[in-house]
Amino acid sequence: MERFLLKNIDRSDLTDMDEYIKFGGYSAILKALEMKPSDIIDEVKRSGLRGRGGAGFPTGMKWSFAAADPKKPKYLICNADEGEPGTFKDKPILEKNPHLLIEGMIISGYALQAEYGYIYLRGEYPKAKDILEKAIKQAYNRGYLGDNIHGKEVNFHLYVHQGAGAYICGEETALIESLEGKRGQPKIKPPFPVNEGFLSKPTVVNNVETLANIPYIIEIGAEAYSKIGSPECPGPKLFSVSGNVKNPGVYELPMGTTLREIIYTHCGGIRDDKKLKAVIPGGISTPILTPDKIDCPMDFVNMPKYGSMLGSGAVMVFDETVDLAKICLRAMKFFEHESCGKCTPCREGIGWMRAILERICSGSGMAGDIELLIEVSKNIAGKTFCPLGDGAAVVVQSFINNFRQEFEQHISKEFSKEIKVAA
Protein backbone atom coordinates (compact mmCIF):
# COMPACT_ATOMS: atom_id res chain seq x y z
CA MET A 1 0.00 0.00 0.00
CA GLU A 2 1.21 3.47 -0.83
CA ARG A 3 1.94 5.35 2.36
CA PHE A 4 0.17 8.59 3.16
CA LEU A 5 0.49 9.20 6.90
CA LEU A 6 4.14 8.18 6.85
CA LYS A 7 4.89 9.42 3.33
CA ASN A 8 8.45 10.85 3.18
CA ILE A 9 8.66 10.37 6.95
CA ASP A 10 12.37 9.57 6.78
CA ARG A 11 13.21 12.95 5.26
CA SER A 12 14.88 15.07 7.92
CA ASP A 13 13.51 18.30 6.36
CA LEU A 14 9.81 17.33 6.21
CA THR A 15 9.09 19.52 9.27
CA ASP A 16 9.82 22.51 7.04
CA MET A 17 6.74 23.87 5.32
CA ASP A 18 8.42 24.29 1.92
CA GLU A 19 9.44 20.63 1.85
CA TYR A 20 5.96 19.56 2.90
CA ILE A 21 4.45 21.67 0.11
CA LYS A 22 6.99 20.32 -2.39
CA PHE A 23 5.52 16.85 -1.87
CA GLY A 24 1.91 17.95 -2.32
CA GLY A 25 1.23 19.34 1.14
CA TYR A 26 -1.42 22.00 1.72
CA SER A 27 -3.10 21.16 -1.60
CA ALA A 28 -5.98 19.41 0.17
CA ILE A 29 -6.79 22.55 2.12
CA LEU A 30 -7.04 24.60 -1.07
CA LYS A 31 -9.48 22.00 -2.42
CA ALA A 32 -11.42 21.97 0.87
CA LEU A 33 -11.76 25.76 0.92
CA GLU A 34 -13.66 25.50 -2.37
CA MET A 35 -16.15 23.14 -0.72
CA LYS A 36 -18.98 24.00 1.67
CA PRO A 37 -18.32 22.97 5.30
CA SER A 38 -21.31 20.61 5.22
CA ASP A 39 -19.93 18.94 2.05
CA ILE A 40 -16.64 18.24 3.85
CA ILE A 41 -18.54 16.63 6.72
CA ASP A 42 -20.50 14.52 4.21
CA GLU A 43 -17.25 13.51 2.50
CA VAL A 44 -15.75 12.39 5.82
CA LYS A 45 -18.96 10.50 6.65
CA ARG A 46 -18.91 8.71 3.29
CA SER A 47 -15.23 7.85 3.68
CA GLY A 48 -16.12 5.65 6.68
CA LEU A 49 -13.30 7.11 8.80
CA ARG A 50 -13.47 6.03 12.43
CA GLY A 51 -11.57 7.76 15.22
CA ARG A 52 -8.08 6.36 15.64
CA GLY A 53 -7.80 7.08 19.36
CA GLY A 54 -9.20 3.73 20.44
CA ALA A 55 -12.99 4.00 20.62
CA GLY A 56 -13.48 3.90 16.84
CA PHE A 57 -16.47 6.27 16.73
CA PRO A 58 -17.40 7.42 13.18
CA THR A 59 -15.64 10.77 12.73
CA GLY A 60 -18.11 12.37 10.31
CA MET A 61 -21.01 11.60 12.65
CA LYS A 62 -19.16 13.14 15.61
CA TRP A 63 -18.49 16.25 13.54
CA SER A 64 -22.12 16.54 12.47
CA PHE A 65 -23.28 16.60 16.12
CA ALA A 66 -21.01 19.56 16.92
CA ALA A 67 -21.79 21.32 13.63
CA ALA A 68 -25.53 21.06 14.29
CA ASP A 69 -25.23 22.70 17.72
CA PRO A 70 -26.00 26.43 17.35
CA LYS A 71 -23.74 27.48 20.26
CA LYS A 72 -20.62 29.45 19.34
CA PRO A 73 -17.66 29.53 19.31
CA LYS A 74 -16.91 25.90 18.53
CA TYR A 75 -13.59 24.27 19.31
CA LEU A 76 -11.47 21.56 17.76
CA ILE A 77 -9.03 19.73 20.02
CA CYS A 78 -6.38 17.34 18.84
CA ASN A 79 -5.76 14.63 21.40
CA ALA A 80 -1.99 14.20 21.27
CA ASP A 81 -1.79 12.79 24.80
CA GLU A 82 -0.35 9.47 23.74
CA GLY A 83 0.24 7.82 27.10
CA GLU A 84 -0.80 4.15 26.90
CA PRO A 85 2.10 1.72 27.32
CA GLY A 86 3.07 0.34 23.91
CA THR A 87 1.45 3.24 22.04
CA PHE A 88 3.74 5.52 20.06
CA LYS A 89 1.99 5.63 16.68
CA ASP A 90 1.32 9.39 16.70
CA LYS A 91 4.87 10.33 17.57
CA PRO A 92 6.23 10.15 13.98
CA ILE A 93 3.50 12.54 12.80
CA LEU A 94 4.05 14.95 15.69
CA GLU A 95 7.83 15.00 15.43
CA LYS A 96 8.45 14.39 11.73
CA ASN A 97 5.36 15.47 9.78
CA PRO A 98 3.69 18.27 11.82
CA HIS A 99 2.25 20.06 8.79
CA LEU A 100 0.13 17.02 7.94
CA LEU A 101 -1.59 17.36 11.32
CA ILE A 102 -1.88 21.14 10.98
CA GLU A 103 -3.39 20.81 7.49
CA GLY A 104 -5.84 18.20 8.79
CA MET A 105 -6.82 20.49 11.67
CA ILE A 106 -7.39 23.52 9.43
CA ILE A 107 -9.68 21.51 7.14
CA SER A 108 -11.50 19.99 10.13
CA GLY A 109 -11.83 23.40 11.81
CA TYR A 110 -13.33 24.84 8.62
CA ALA A 111 -15.77 21.91 8.32
CA LEU A 112 -16.90 22.41 11.92
CA GLN A 113 -16.90 26.20 11.65
CA ALA A 114 -14.54 26.19 14.63
CA GLU A 115 -12.27 29.20 14.85
CA TYR A 116 -9.98 27.84 17.56
CA GLY A 117 -7.99 24.66 17.75
CA TYR A 118 -5.76 23.18 20.44
CA ILE A 119 -3.22 20.41 20.27
CA TYR A 120 -3.22 18.82 23.73
CA LEU A 121 0.24 17.33 23.74
CA ARG A 122 1.60 14.57 25.93
CA GLY A 123 3.86 16.03 28.65
CA GLU A 124 6.55 13.50 27.79
CA TYR A 125 6.87 14.76 24.19
CA PRO A 126 8.85 18.03 24.67
CA LYS A 127 10.60 17.66 21.31
CA ALA A 128 7.24 17.56 19.53
CA LYS A 129 6.18 20.80 21.25
CA ASP A 130 9.06 22.76 19.73
CA ILE A 131 8.53 21.19 16.30
CA LEU A 132 4.78 21.84 16.30
CA GLU A 133 5.14 25.43 17.46
CA LYS A 134 7.70 26.16 14.77
CA ALA A 135 5.45 24.59 12.12
CA ILE A 136 2.41 26.53 13.37
CA LYS A 137 4.39 29.77 13.14
CA GLN A 138 5.30 28.95 9.53
CA ALA A 139 1.65 28.25 8.72
CA TYR A 140 0.62 31.61 10.23
CA ASN A 141 3.31 33.43 8.23
CA ARG A 142 2.10 31.83 5.00
CA GLY A 143 -1.58 32.62 5.57
CA TYR A 144 -2.79 29.07 6.28
CA LEU A 145 -3.61 29.95 9.89
CA GLY A 146 -5.13 33.11 11.37
CA ASP A 147 -7.90 35.30 9.99
CA ASN A 148 -9.14 35.22 6.39
CA ILE A 149 -7.21 32.11 5.39
CA HIS A 150 -6.20 32.43 1.75
CA GLY A 151 -8.46 35.43 1.28
CA LYS A 152 -11.59 33.52 2.34
CA GLU A 153 -13.80 34.40 5.26
CA VAL A 154 -12.32 31.53 7.19
CA ASN A 155 -10.56 32.02 10.53
CA PHE A 156 -8.67 29.34 12.40
CA HIS A 157 -6.19 29.83 15.24
CA LEU A 158 -4.12 26.97 16.56
CA TYR A 159 -2.28 26.54 19.86
CA VAL A 160 -0.20 23.82 21.50
CA HIS A 161 -0.95 22.97 25.14
CA GLN A 162 1.43 20.62 26.87
CA GLY A 163 -0.07 18.34 29.52
CA ALA A 164 1.71 17.45 32.75
CA GLY A 165 2.10 13.78 31.87
CA ALA A 166 -1.11 12.26 33.26
CA TYR A 167 -2.46 9.24 31.35
CA ILE A 168 -6.04 10.03 32.31
CA CYS A 169 -5.87 13.32 30.40
CA GLY A 170 -6.09 11.24 27.22
CA GLU A 171 -9.75 10.68 28.17
CA GLU A 172 -11.59 13.49 26.39
CA THR A 173 -13.52 14.98 29.31
CA ALA A 174 -10.42 14.90 31.57
CA LEU A 175 -8.43 16.45 28.72
CA ILE A 176 -10.92 19.30 28.46
CA GLU A 177 -10.89 19.83 32.24
CA SER A 178 -7.10 20.01 32.14
CA LEU A 179 -7.17 22.43 29.19
CA GLU A 180 -9.49 24.66 31.18
CA GLY A 181 -6.87 24.76 33.93
CA LYS A 182 -8.67 22.40 36.27
CA ARG A 183 -7.64 19.08 37.75
CA GLY A 184 -7.56 16.49 34.95
CA GLN A 185 -10.39 14.16 35.98
CA PRO A 186 -13.12 12.62 33.79
CA LYS A 187 -16.64 14.03 33.85
CA ILE A 188 -19.90 12.16 33.51
CA LYS A 189 -21.35 11.87 29.97
CA PRO A 190 -23.85 13.06 28.75
CA PRO A 191 -23.57 15.93 28.10
CA PHE A 192 -20.99 14.99 25.50
CA PRO A 193 -18.20 17.39 24.52
CA VAL A 194 -19.73 17.80 21.04
CA ASN A 195 -22.44 19.83 22.79
CA GLU A 196 -20.81 20.93 26.05
CA GLY A 197 -17.08 20.67 25.80
CA PHE A 198 -14.31 23.21 26.20
CA LEU A 199 -15.69 26.25 28.08
CA SER A 200 -19.12 24.56 27.77
CA LYS A 201 -19.15 25.08 24.00
CA PRO A 202 -19.44 22.47 21.19
CA THR A 203 -16.07 20.75 20.99
CA VAL A 204 -14.74 17.97 18.82
CA VAL A 205 -11.85 15.99 20.25
CA ASN A 206 -10.04 13.89 17.64
CA ASN A 207 -6.85 11.88 17.81
CA VAL A 208 -3.69 12.94 15.90
CA GLU A 209 -3.97 10.05 13.44
CA THR A 210 -7.66 10.75 12.78
CA LEU A 211 -6.96 14.39 11.88
CA ALA A 212 -3.95 13.40 9.79
CA ASN A 213 -6.28 11.26 7.63
CA ILE A 214 -8.45 14.25 6.66
CA PRO A 215 -6.17 15.72 3.92
CA TYR A 216 -6.00 12.24 2.36
CA ILE A 217 -9.80 11.92 2.25
CA ILE A 218 -10.08 15.34 0.61
CA GLU A 219 -7.22 14.53 -1.78
CA ILE A 220 -8.42 11.18 -3.10
CA GLY A 221 -12.15 11.50 -2.30
CA ALA A 222 -14.38 9.47 -0.01
CA GLU A 223 -15.05 6.73 -2.53
CA ALA A 224 -11.39 5.87 -3.16
CA TYR A 225 -10.62 6.16 0.57
CA SER A 226 -13.45 3.81 1.54
CA LYS A 227 -11.90 1.09 -0.65
CA ILE A 228 -8.69 0.98 1.45
CA GLY A 229 -8.58 -1.65 4.19
CA SER A 230 -11.60 -3.42 5.58
CA PRO A 231 -15.14 -2.50 4.43
CA GLU A 232 -16.49 -1.59 7.89
CA CYS A 233 -13.37 0.31 8.97
CA PRO A 234 -11.65 1.71 5.90
CA GLY A 235 -8.44 3.65 5.55
CA PRO A 236 -4.80 3.31 6.46
CA LYS A 237 -3.87 2.51 10.07
CA LEU A 238 -0.74 3.15 12.06
CA PHE A 239 0.42 0.22 14.17
CA SER A 240 3.12 0.71 16.80
CA VAL A 241 4.79 -2.63 17.36
CA SER A 242 7.00 -3.35 20.38
CA GLY A 243 8.30 -6.34 22.30
CA ASN A 244 10.03 -9.44 21.03
CA VAL A 245 9.89 -8.84 17.26
CA LYS A 246 12.89 -8.47 15.01
CA ASN A 247 11.90 -5.04 13.67
CA PRO A 248 9.78 -3.06 16.12
CA GLY A 249 8.48 0.34 15.02
CA VAL A 250 5.52 2.19 13.53
CA TYR A 251 3.94 0.70 10.41
CA GLU A 252 1.30 2.21 8.13
CA LEU A 253 -0.84 -0.62 6.77
CA PRO A 254 -4.41 -1.01 5.55
CA MET A 255 -6.96 -1.32 8.34
CA GLY A 256 -7.79 -5.00 8.73
CA THR A 257 -4.24 -6.30 8.24
CA THR A 258 -3.91 -9.45 10.33
CA LEU A 259 -1.71 -9.68 13.41
CA ARG A 260 0.14 -12.55 11.74
CA GLU A 261 1.05 -10.33 8.77
CA ILE A 262 2.13 -7.48 11.04
CA ILE A 263 4.34 -9.71 13.18
CA TYR A 264 5.78 -12.11 10.61
CA THR A 265 5.81 -10.12 7.36
CA HIS A 266 6.36 -6.51 8.38
CA CYS A 267 8.24 -6.96 11.67
CA GLY A 268 10.33 -9.91 10.46
CA GLY A 269 8.99 -12.43 12.99
CA ILE A 270 9.95 -13.18 16.58
CA ARG A 271 13.38 -12.07 17.76
CA ASP A 272 15.97 -14.91 17.85
CA ASP A 273 13.35 -17.08 16.10
CA LYS A 274 11.75 -17.99 19.40
CA LYS A 275 8.15 -19.13 19.78
CA LEU A 276 5.34 -16.62 20.08
CA LYS A 277 3.64 -16.81 23.47
CA ALA A 278 1.15 -13.92 23.51
CA VAL A 279 0.13 -10.64 21.88
CA ILE A 280 -1.53 -7.57 23.31
CA PRO A 281 -3.05 -6.10 20.14
CA GLY A 282 -4.13 -2.57 20.97
CA GLY A 283 -2.29 -1.11 23.95
CA ILE A 284 -2.00 -2.41 27.50
CA SER A 285 -5.73 -2.03 28.29
CA THR A 286 -6.84 -4.42 25.51
CA PRO A 287 -7.24 -8.15 26.31
CA ILE A 288 -4.20 -10.34 25.66
CA LEU A 289 -4.42 -12.94 22.89
CA THR A 290 -2.96 -16.43 22.51
CA PRO A 291 -0.98 -17.34 19.32
CA ASP A 292 -3.95 -19.18 17.78
CA LYS A 293 -5.76 -15.83 17.44
CA ILE A 294 -3.21 -13.99 15.31
CA ASP A 295 -5.14 -14.42 12.07
CA CYS A 296 -7.61 -11.82 13.30
CA PRO A 297 -7.97 -8.77 11.04
CA MET A 298 -6.97 -5.70 13.00
CA ASP A 299 -9.99 -3.43 12.90
CA PHE A 300 -12.72 -2.19 15.23
CA VAL A 301 -15.29 -4.77 14.07
CA ASN A 302 -13.27 -7.98 13.82
CA MET A 303 -11.08 -7.74 16.92
CA PRO A 304 -13.99 -8.16 19.40
CA LYS A 305 -14.91 -11.40 17.58
CA TYR A 306 -11.48 -12.73 18.59
CA GLY A 307 -11.85 -11.60 22.20
CA SER A 308 -9.92 -8.36 22.15
CA MET A 309 -10.02 -4.82 20.76
CA LEU A 310 -8.15 -2.77 18.20
CA GLY A 311 -7.61 0.03 20.74
CA SER A 312 -4.87 2.34 19.56
CA GLY A 313 -3.26 -0.35 17.38
CA ALA A 314 -0.32 -0.75 19.76
CA VAL A 315 0.83 -4.32 19.24
CA MET A 316 2.94 -5.76 22.09
CA VAL A 317 4.54 -9.11 21.30
CA PHE A 318 5.79 -11.59 23.91
CA ASP A 319 7.92 -14.63 23.17
CA GLU A 320 8.12 -17.94 25.05
CA THR A 321 10.65 -16.61 27.59
CA VAL A 322 8.41 -13.89 28.98
CA ASP A 323 6.85 -14.21 32.44
CA LEU A 324 3.31 -12.99 31.82
CA ALA A 325 2.40 -12.81 35.51
CA LYS A 326 5.13 -10.20 35.89
CA ILE A 327 3.87 -8.35 32.81
CA CYS A 328 0.43 -8.30 34.44
CA LEU A 329 1.99 -6.92 37.64
CA ARG A 330 3.83 -4.25 35.67
CA ALA A 331 0.57 -3.23 33.95
CA MET A 332 -1.17 -2.98 37.33
CA LYS A 333 1.60 -0.73 38.69
CA PHE A 334 0.97 1.53 35.72
CA PHE A 335 -2.80 1.66 36.24
CA GLU A 336 -2.40 2.21 39.99
CA HIS A 337 -0.02 5.10 39.37
CA GLU A 338 -2.32 6.67 36.77
CA SER A 339 -5.65 6.27 38.60
CA CYS A 340 -6.97 9.79 39.20
CA GLY A 341 -8.58 8.70 42.49
CA LYS A 342 -12.07 9.96 41.71
CA CYS A 343 -13.88 6.65 42.27
CA THR A 344 -13.30 4.06 44.97
CA PRO A 345 -13.30 0.78 42.95
CA CYS A 346 -10.49 2.10 40.76
CA ARG A 347 -8.55 3.97 43.44
CA GLU A 348 -8.61 1.14 45.99
CA GLY A 349 -9.19 -1.91 43.81
CA ILE A 350 -6.28 -1.52 41.42
CA GLY A 351 -3.84 -1.09 44.31
CA TRP A 352 -5.29 -4.23 45.87
CA MET A 353 -4.82 -6.20 42.63
CA ARG A 354 -1.27 -4.89 42.37
CA ALA A 355 -0.53 -6.04 45.94
CA ILE A 356 -1.87 -9.55 45.25
CA LEU A 357 0.12 -9.78 42.02
CA GLU A 358 3.25 -8.58 43.82
CA ARG A 359 2.75 -11.31 46.41
CA ILE A 360 2.28 -13.93 43.69
CA CYS A 361 5.28 -12.82 41.63
CA SER A 362 7.59 -12.62 44.63
CA GLY A 363 6.88 -16.27 45.48
CA SER A 364 4.67 -15.53 48.50
CA GLY A 365 1.38 -16.25 46.75
CA MET A 366 -1.27 -18.20 48.63
CA ALA A 367 -3.97 -20.66 47.61
CA GLY A 368 -7.01 -18.62 46.64
CA ASP A 369 -5.02 -15.59 45.43
CA ILE A 370 -6.09 -16.10 41.80
CA GLU A 371 -9.74 -16.35 42.81
CA LEU A 372 -9.31 -13.22 44.94
CA LEU A 373 -7.80 -11.37 41.98
CA ILE A 374 -10.76 -12.34 39.80
CA GLU A 375 -13.19 -11.30 42.53
CA VAL A 376 -11.57 -7.88 42.98
CA SER A 377 -11.45 -7.33 39.21
CA LYS A 378 -15.19 -8.10 38.96
CA ASN A 379 -15.85 -5.43 41.57
CA ILE A 380 -13.99 -2.88 39.45
CA ALA A 381 -15.24 -3.75 35.94
CA GLY A 382 -18.33 -1.78 35.03
CA LYS A 383 -18.34 0.07 38.37
CA THR A 384 -15.98 2.92 37.61
CA PHE A 385 -16.43 6.38 36.25
CA CYS A 386 -14.16 6.05 33.21
CA PRO A 387 -12.53 3.24 31.20
CA LEU A 388 -9.27 3.24 33.17
CA GLY A 389 -10.77 1.06 35.90
CA ASP A 390 -12.32 -1.27 33.32
CA GLY A 391 -8.99 -1.46 31.50
CA ALA A 392 -7.17 -2.62 34.63
CA ALA A 393 -9.86 -5.21 35.38
CA VAL A 394 -9.79 -6.52 31.81
CA VAL A 395 -6.02 -6.92 31.91
CA VAL A 396 -6.17 -9.09 35.04
CA GLN A 397 -9.13 -11.13 33.76
CA SER A 398 -7.70 -11.74 30.29
CA PHE A 399 -4.25 -12.68 31.60
CA ILE A 400 -5.77 -15.17 34.06
CA ASN A 401 -8.27 -16.55 31.52
CA ASN A 402 -5.59 -17.18 28.93
CA PHE A 403 -2.49 -17.86 31.03
CA ARG A 404 -3.73 -19.03 34.43
CA GLN A 405 -0.99 -21.63 34.62
CA GLU A 406 1.67 -18.90 34.80
CA PHE A 407 0.11 -17.53 38.00
CA GLU A 408 -0.40 -21.02 39.45
CA GLN A 409 3.24 -21.91 38.83
CA HIS A 410 4.36 -18.84 40.79
CA ILE A 411 2.11 -19.79 43.68
CA SER A 412 3.26 -23.41 43.66
CA LYS A 413 6.86 -22.10 43.31
CA GLU A 414 7.47 -24.38 40.34
CA PHE A 415 8.02 -21.53 37.97
CA SER A 416 10.86 -22.10 35.52
CA LYS A 417 13.98 -20.16 36.45
CA GLU A 418 14.56 -19.56 32.74
CA ILE A 419 11.47 -17.44 32.29
CA LYS A 420 12.15 -13.75 32.71
CA VAL A 421 10.42 -10.42 32.20
CA ALA A 422 10.82 -8.97 28.72
CA ALA A 423 13.03 -5.91 28.40
Ligand code: SF4
Ligand atom coordinates in the same frame (compact mmCIF):
# COMPACT_ATOMS: atom_id res chain seq x y z
S1 SF4 B 1 -11.91 4.94 36.86
FE1 SF4 B 1 -10.03 5.58 37.87
S2 SF4 B 1 -9.14 7.07 36.51
FE2 SF4 B 1 -11.30 6.86 35.92
S3 SF4 B 1 -12.39 8.41 37.09
FE3 SF4 B 1 -12.41 6.58 38.34
S4 SF4 B 1 -10.59 6.80 39.68
FE4 SF4 B 1 -10.35 8.23 37.97
